[in-house]
Amino acid sequence: MIQSLTDGILVGAIVSLGAIGLTMVMHMLRFANFSHAELLSIGAYSALVFDALFSGILPSLANNIGPLSMTWALILSMLCAMGVTGLSAVLINEFVFKRIREKGSELSMVFASFGVAMIIRNVLGLIFGLKSQLYSNDIVFAVLVSSEPQLLIKPDQVFVLLAALLIMLVLHFVLSHTTFGYALRAVAENPPLAEVSGIRLSRVIALVWIISGLLAAAAGVFYGLNNHINPVIGRDLVLPIFAATIVGGIGSVYGAVLGGFIVGIAANMALLVLPSGYSPAVPFIIILVLLLVRPHGLFGEAET
């Protein structure tokens, strides 16, 4: 019970990071981007490449940090991967979504996002192969925190949770205390008014893609640390991330965080009562129930 809750919180933190980016893009550009979770894959694989690179150049970086399987090389790689993913997000927007927006409707963009997702997934498969890979082959043993009830936690999990929370705090600070954050919220609420208030829309939209890319890359690396890295990370995570976004209410960053934890915890807790094959269905049950009770999500605003 406690074990499922703990695992759920960890999964929740990763899903939240993905959902924050998705909710921002979805709200601002008014389309459901089904390729968002592929940004997690891009992040995870870029970090893998940089990790090999840094460890090769400076072997001293490849030592584990304390009890973690994490190395300094991987931390550096994660930062680089965040950059690469942010840039990828901007380029995808520039070459695909922006062009379709000029000619087609939001629905065309939704379909295009499925296409983008498939392209990214298969290109990653082509380059890196379909076999699962790991950041580290070291075996990190979970620490027995308590035996009754049984609770095992890996040091990496603690690190990931703290890092995810730190990223969310930074984002919260930016959104609530900087004029750049106000500008982001202004564009999300009312793009035409934001423009006449002196905000250059195209620039803010590019920045939102970058932010969503940065968060997705972090989520991808964190996921890879606790699981395997393979080209179908995006496919596996797209639905939980969407569920978290919808549960939280589209456009609400705080809703996305809460939604992520709800989905993560619920999916893990469900394992206690359901056969594991049914676990992927849990997010949908949450969406269904929530939309019946609160059609705009927990924090979403009704369209006026």
Add this chain to the structure above:
Amino acid sequence: MAETLLHATNIVAGYVKDLPILKKVSINVKKASLTLIIGPNGAGKSTFIKAIAGVVPVTSGKITLKGQDITGIRPDQMSQHSIAYVPQSDNIFRALTIRQNLELVLRKNRTAIDRIDTLFMRFPILKTKQTEKAGTLSGGQRQILAVSMALAAEPMLILMDEPSAGLSPKAAQEVLQLARDLTTEGVTILLVEQNVNQAMRLSDHCYILAEGQNQHDADAAVLLNDPIVGEIYLGGKRMRAE
């Protein structure tokens, strides 16, 4: 005779190319005056001030401000051209606090942040509610915030699109009086209003548009006593006109 601040000649503009809403509109706005634009629904009043603000593309014609060509400016650069635009509805960010709304419009000009205090002195209601979400404000208070956001950039010209729409008669009178007061401080106001009676009493000059074209223009005082305008816009009786 006060100098001309805004000059628009033969403006053709619309959202869709080849389907202009404004077919040919020209106006002249004197510095520190309150100029009113009225006309029936669909006359292109709002489109016209949006065209000045750069929100609606101008197909042909020329707009100058103090002699400088400002035709087709980028809307996000309005404040650099010393223009501010107050849209009709949804003219504040509801999810931001009152203070954040004001800080947002001043974000490129951090040295001017003390202007917020000046605005708070002028509109104490904004100060008392500064940490509250702008969405909690009443209709009249929203308009005051919207006008304050425009004033924060210290523009020469403020374009206002029906600021009294949806307000109580008292709040409507207050917001229109505020527009009048601003002109005494040297700000020029170009106002679109449906609330013709109240607005015309406070205006200097008035343009009447119809079907995307100039129909008539005269000093507001003259139009107020014009029997035909009275009949159409001010609810006067034909009997009196005859």
